[in-house]
Amino acid sequence: MARKISMKQAINEALDLEMSADPTVICLGEDIVGGAGADGERDAWGGVLGVTKGLYAKHGDRLMDTPLSESAYIGAAIGAANCGMRPVAELMFLDFMGVCFDQMFNQAAKFKYMFGGKAHTPVVIRGMVGAGFRAAAQHSQMLTPLFTHIPGLKVVCPSTPYDTKGLLIQSIRDNDPVIFCEHKNLYGFEGEVPEGSYTIPLGEANIVRDGKDCSIITYGLMVHRSLEAAAILAKEGIEVEILDLRTLSPLDVDSILETVEKTGRLVCVDEANPRCSIASDVSSIVAMHAFKALKGPIQMVTAPHTPVPFSPILEDLYIPNAAQIVEAVKRATGGKK
């Protein structure tokens, strides 16, 4: 039965269903139980924004509050994954990945390769990404390009509650390490989600709007900004097609080339900083493999090459908006349809 729930509830439901279905699924992270040692309900908090609320009451000690040491518990999750568990570790803000680089990039991502395909690391590291939460430079980055760069890691960044639940269940069942990027400003975003379990394969992009004049390739919160831009452009007679990548690694190159071959024009919208970004990656793939289909220059709309500002006014200017996307589409189409 489908009903409307928020992205936060979709994450909670995916964790709950997989913990119920598979006893090897465990959760660990800072304050994900949250009330341990305090008076009252033991999972009163359920994580910094309440994503795991209620799960401790149901699944007990398969959820573990960890010390405030990301290096330690991300390493523990990866080790547990090598020993037959399917851990889901919450990194709270994925900006904290810095202190887990060896565990994630040099160990988890390499085990399968270093052990001749015999070692599996079915771990999910999930946490918040993105700006707009007034949480300043160290808690607001879109580090998707950094994770995507590393072979051996899978990277997911959903835009809707439906996709979030299906992709998270698939990520938990996947035998490789997955970094699951949740945009904090989409936690309250609601959409129709079936009650039961379902999966969406990793590496399948999704057309969220059909159009013939220009392709917008994007992911995460920027899908919604692009839809806003599309509504403005439609009034002027420009119909854009929007491709939501959903998974950044593996990347659905076929769908990327297909939409550009259809429209002949491309705008990449990425909340990450511009250098070595998802936008520049997609642009280079299209320039190499679909150059003949292009009728105009590829455009990129990204955050600027600066840290995320703490000033609310500056932070709002930092995040790509619909007006910038509209302008970029007009540059790409040169006013022509």
Added chain:
Amino acid sequence: MANITPIVMPKWGLSMQEGTVTSWLVEVGTQIKVGMPILEVETDKIANAVEAPDPGLLRKKVASDGELLPVKALLGVMADSDVTDAEIDEYVASYITPSSDDDGVEEVSANTFIDVNGINIRYVKRGADNGVPILFIHGFGGDLDNWLFNIDSLADKHPVIALDLPGHGQSAIKLPGKSITDLAKFVIDFMKAINVDKAHLVGHSMGGAVAAKIALLDANRVATLNLICTAGLGEDINSSYTHGFASSESKRELKPFLELLFADSSLVGRQMVDDVLKYKRLDGVTNLLLELGSALFGKGKQSEQPVKELTNKHKILIIAGEKDQIIPPQHVKNAPSHAKVEVFSDAGHMTQMEKANEVNKLIIGHVSD
């Protein structure tokens, strides 16, 4: 304003919120009769002609070709010739499209669930409270949205009920058994559970075989039979479709199979493929469909032929599409001799969608006589 009749954007199916007017099929000044196709509308799911629900003289086209408008938006105005243009302009200017919030309430109440023998079943009920209801039974891999062009049109005159069979649509992913007989017994129990003693049965494909089996098992429960591109009327079936539909895992794999369902394969839009994939990606659906498909239609042969066994106890309407690529339309030659048979030359397996208006008329005629 009593003499002014609005033509509004129809609502096809639960999820439709807006539609694009592709083209007008009539000119201003046309005397419109009930059921006349007046304009083409395209939704994100499918395109179809809007039939006039009321008669009148077309005075003004409000919607222009290519315009995207919400459900219930004013598309045109009909009025007698004694109504002045000024009155019509005033009517158009003062028309307020009912908000979608109203629909929200309707949608919640339209979707109902009931437990039948431990299986949670989704169904919708519309239309009049009294009279013998029309019960719609969809085919293999389908759901009640297969009837999106039929339910509301028939609900004007009869109570209509459509269900998602076990393991289909939004019903529980569980089967009461893997034979037409098991499904027929289950639908009988569903009818008992919702207190329907007797109904006109409309079945599509596998649902047609189920409807026929219900008539054989419990004759008094069935008023008339209306079977569209029905299974159970011959041996052959395109089991590469049923297997391919069940096993496809991506849009690219699934789309060619869905295109087999229509004479005009361009009707298979992105939204239709997405909706079917959403269902197929629920845990357990793929295995359930593979098992049901191989039990009923394994190796290109249908396991049961209940339509052939029907006697003249029931009035039977059999509708087929000559371009059906799933069940050979030639099977209609096996129809019981008293059955009324209609074959549409330019329709495929989803004849109830591709020829919705014509099919609706045939069913209304058949159940009313």
